[in-house]
Amino acid sequence: MDVQKIRKDFPILAREVNGKPLVYFDNAATSQTPIQVIDVIVDYYKNYNANIHRGVHALSQEATDAYEAARQKIQKHFNAAHPHEIIFTSGTTHSINIVSNGYAHLLKKGDELIVSALEHHSNIVPWQMLCEKTGALLKVIPMNEDGVLLMEEYDKLLSDKTRLVFVNHVSNALGTVNPIESIIEKAHAIGAEVLIDGAQASPHIQADVQALDVDYYVTSAHKLCGPTGIGILYGKESALKRLPPYQGGGEMIAEVTFEKTTYAGLPHKFEAGTPNISGGIAFGAALDYINNIGMNQIAAYEEELLQYGTAALEKIPGLKIYGTAPQKTAVISFNVKGIHPYDIGSILDKLGIAVRTGHHCAQPIMDYYQIPGTVRASFSFYNTFEEIDSMVEALKKAIQMLQ
Amino acid sequence: METIQEVQEEIVEEFSMFDDWMQRYEYMIELGKSLPLIDAQYKTDDYIIKGCQSKVWVHADLEKDKLVFTADSDAIITKGIIAILIRVFSHQHPDAILEAETEFIDKIGLKEHLSPTRANGLVSMIKQLKMYAIAFKTQLN
Numbered sequence: 001m002d003v004q005k006i007r008k009d010f011p012i013l014a015r016e017v018n019g020k021p022l023v024y025f026d027n028a029a030t031s032q033t034p035i036q037v038i039d040v041i042v043d044y045y046k047n048y049n050a051n052i053h054r055g056v057h058a059l060s061q062e063a064t065d066a067y068e069a070a071r072q073k074i075q076k077h078f079n080a081a082h083p084h085e086i087i088f089t090s091g092t093t094h095s096i097n098i099v100s101n102g103y104a105h106l107l108k109k110g111d112e113l114i115v116s117a118l119e120h121h122s123n124i125v126p127w128q129m130l131c132e133k134t135g136a137l138l139k140v141i142p143m144n145e146d147g148v149l150l151m152e153e154y155d156k157l158l159s160d161k162t163r164l165v166f167v168n169h170v171s172n173a174l175g176t177v178n179p180i181e182s183i184i185e186k187a188h189a190i191g192a193e194v195l196i197d198g199a200q201a202s203p204h205i206q207a208d209v210q211a212l213d214v215d216y217y218v219t220s221a222h223k224l225c226g227p228t229g230i231g232i233l234y235g236k237e238s239a240l241k242r243l244p245p246y247q248g249g250g251e252m253i254a255e256v257t258f259e260k261t262t263y264a265g266l267p268h269k270f271e272a273g274t275p276n277i278s279g280g281i282a283f284g285a286a287l288d289y290i291n292n293i294g295m296n297q298i299a300a301y302e303e304e305l306l307q308y309g310t311a312a313l314e315k316i317p318g319l320k321i322y323g324t325a326p327q328k329t330a331v332i333s334f335n336v337k338g339i340h341p342y343d344i345g346s347i348l349d350k351l352g353i354a355v356r357t358g359h360h361c362a363q364p365i366m367d368y369y370q371i372p373g374t375v376r377a378s379f380s381f382y383n384t385f386e387e388i389d390s391m392v393e394a395l396k397k398a399i400q401m402l403q
Numbered sequence: 404m405e406t407i408q409e410v411q412e413e414i415v416e417e418f419s420m421f422d423d424w425m426q427r428y429e430y431m432i433e434l435g436k437s438l439p440l441i442d443a444q445y446k447t448d449d450y451i452i453k454g455c456q457s458k459v460w461v462h463a464d465l466e467k468d469k470l471v472f473t474a475d476s477d478a479i480i481t482k483g484i485i486a487i488l489i490r491v492f493s494h495q496h497p498d499a500i501l502e503a504e505t506e507f508i509d510k511i512g513l514k515e516h517l518s519p520t521r522a523n524g525l526v527s528m529i530k531q532l533k534m535y536a537i538a539f540k541t542q543l544n
Contacts (some may be wrong), residue, residue, distance in 0.1 A: 018424070122435035342457045347480075350424055358456050372477065373456065401429060402479055 001297045006382050009034040009289075013382060020352025023387045028172055028331055028378035029356055030222045033201060033286075037225060040285040044278040051274055068275055070284030071267070077287045078217065079208040080234055084266040087233040087240070088280050092199040093122040095218035095233035095368065096166075098270055099195055100126035102243035103164060109135030114154070114160040114187075116178065117143040117368065118171040119360040123197045127166065136163070143368065147174040147323040162192040169201030173362040173376065174323025175306075175331030177205070184214055193239060199223050199231075203380065204302060204329045206295045215239045221279065226286035230279030233270065240266050247272040298381040302330040305379040309388045317397065322365075322374055330379035333360075336395075339402045341375045347398035348375075353391050404469075407499055410491050410509035418511035427512050431483030438486035439493070441473040452524060452531045457481045459528060463535040469494050470539055472532065484513070484525055492532050497543065500536035505529055 010032045015022050024032060044066070050059035052067050068083070075083045089095045113127055117140055131138050139157045141149050149167075158165075159220050165187040170177050172357040184194045197214035198207055202219040209217050216239060220231035233241070245252055245263055249272030263269045290298065309332050313319055318337035335341055345357030358373040359366045366373055377391060406414075421427045441450070451504045464471050472489045476482040476518040491507075492500050508514065508525070529531030 051438070340457050340481075342478045343480045347428070350428070401425070401432065 001293060001301055001381070002079045003301070003382065003384055006293065006323055007384075009036060010382055011035060011038075017289075017352045018350050021390075023353045023383075024378040025379060025387070026354045026356050027203070027380040027383075028175075028200060028223075028376065030228065031380055032382065033224050033227065034225055034289050037227070037282050037285045040282050041227065042078050044281055049278075052277055053096050053268075063277055066281045066284075067275075070280045070282075071282040073186065073287050074232055077206070077291065078234055079210050081210060082237060085234055085237055085240065087235065087267045087270045088275050089218075089231050089233050089270075090229055090276065091220040091231035092197060092218050093126075095231055096123060096195070096197065097126050099216055099218075099235075099243065100130045100244045101246050104130055104133050105244050106242065107134040107136045107163060110161060111163045112135040112139055112157075112159065113137070114141060114157050114162060114165040114192075116141040116149055116167040117364055118149065118174065118176060118178065119166075119168055119364070120172050120197065120199070120365070122191065123166055123168060124364070140364075141167070143176075143365075146325050147171065147365070148325045149176075149178055151179065154183065155186065158186060158190050158192070160180045160190060162187065162190055164193050164195065164335070166195040166197065168197040168199070168206075169205065169207065170198075170329050171323070171362070171365070172200045172331075173360040173374070174325070174333055175200075175328040175378075176323055176325040177201070177329060180198035180214070180227070181212060181270065184212055185238055188213065200329065200331075203290075204299055209234050220393060221283040221286055224286055225289055226283040227279045228282050230276045232283075237266065240270070243270075245269050245272070249273045293381065301381050302379055306330040306332070306387070307387065308385055309377065309379065309391075311396075312388060312392045316392070316399070318399075322369055331376060332378075333374040333376045335371060335374050336399055339399065341371075341373045341403050343350045344375050344395065344398050347401060348391070348394050351394040351397065353389075353394050355391075367402045404493060407491055407495055407503045413447070414487060414490065415507050415510045424512065428480065428483075431513075432479050433483075434486045434490070435476075435479055435482035435484075438475070438482055439471075439473045439489065441475045445473075446475060452527050458522075459485055459524070461485070461528070461531055463532075463539065465539050465542065466494075468496055470497055470500060470536060470537070470544055483512065485528055487511075488525075488528055488532060492536075497536035497540035501533055501540070 012032050048059050048062040050063045052064040071083050071086050074086050141154045144150050167178055167183055169180055180196050187194045193215040196214050198217050198219040203224040215236050217234040222228040250262050252269050252272040254264045319334055322333045341357040348355055356376045422439045430534045441460050446460050450460040450462055455478055459476045472493045474485045
């Protein structure tokens, strides 16, 4: 893997921030977009912009073909059994809401849902709203100091009342890779369905939804070099058929009269309205780009970055890393003793280093450690060891100013 | 007593002595250390300014017809920012506070903190100080 060559595909990496070369370490929030993906978006608007699945004219046909080809690429990438098991959404949050809203019709009072302590707010709040609506109860799998889920506690939470378990594949705040294989197997053993939030995992781990036997898997394109505003809900055909539609509108119908409307089949049942067509096509292009480099190569290189970064940061006096699971992605969440993460983030920004600070939309994790937030550096395959060195230098400068 | 305008000009002049952002930030951090600290009893959620990544508490008292502010923050840069604002707005009449413009922020190189999406919420801080002015103005009338 030639990182210098790869970096040339990302025009944004050449820019400066506050007069310093940009070091982009906020990849867990959004990844950057290679020129190959940008070109696909531009090409769409320049040459075949049209509404899909409707027109008989050539442009509409071309756009439809490209959009459906992207669906098939996504199907192949995640090894779904059918293309219609891939529902295009506006992103992970939208995908989760389709399932949680659908579940409102499938739950009764006293049913139980299980969530993990490591979740992003987007995988907590929709389920809380669902519980309010249905009278179902939310149970939480706790975690330990390393940010690892306590599986023996999970075993205790599972019961014949459990209907659905939803856990992220990788924690956005700590980078922990959760044992989803075992979580899925155990849930299925008692007849519950499982939704896995793959937003943080997708750039690093290629999920095989059939091998996992997962019921729902959701992710966003912008985490893996695609544009924002597009993502997917993978659902097993049988699961998606059970789920009522989310939004009414065009595209999702078979026949409409004022007396009765019948819904379209999958995937259109969940794709009301004109979708983000260029986004869908670009998502396919982003997967092509990543697969061209190779998911295994990417994971191996990012692991090296993680090891290097962890070793370098651990040398800084007073620095504590949150999230020390044996299995984690290239995310380092940390604080320096006596310094607010926001202060560190502000100074790093001045030095051209983009990190995330705050609670990372995972307040329950911050509450567990009793901290206001962390500084989070998250690496991607286009980052370099030299950039980590720059961050460490900048961090030393910040500590000097702030202590 | 100096007017708000005069205090602002004074601060602009102090900041103009620095050539780069680092010195400006260091000075701001220094100013944070001289912030009139809020009494511990007011360091509660009721006095927190929403819209900041760090916590900022502000309290106001009326001394005759002038408002006197005290504050604190758990982040040192935020503490510097609120210290600057308090230096500008404290010991002023509510009317003067409400009429005051705040473009001096731009002149001291802290414009980036003015964006409404900025997590430290400089905008929310100014709004909160002005809210106090409105509240006490009613009391004075």
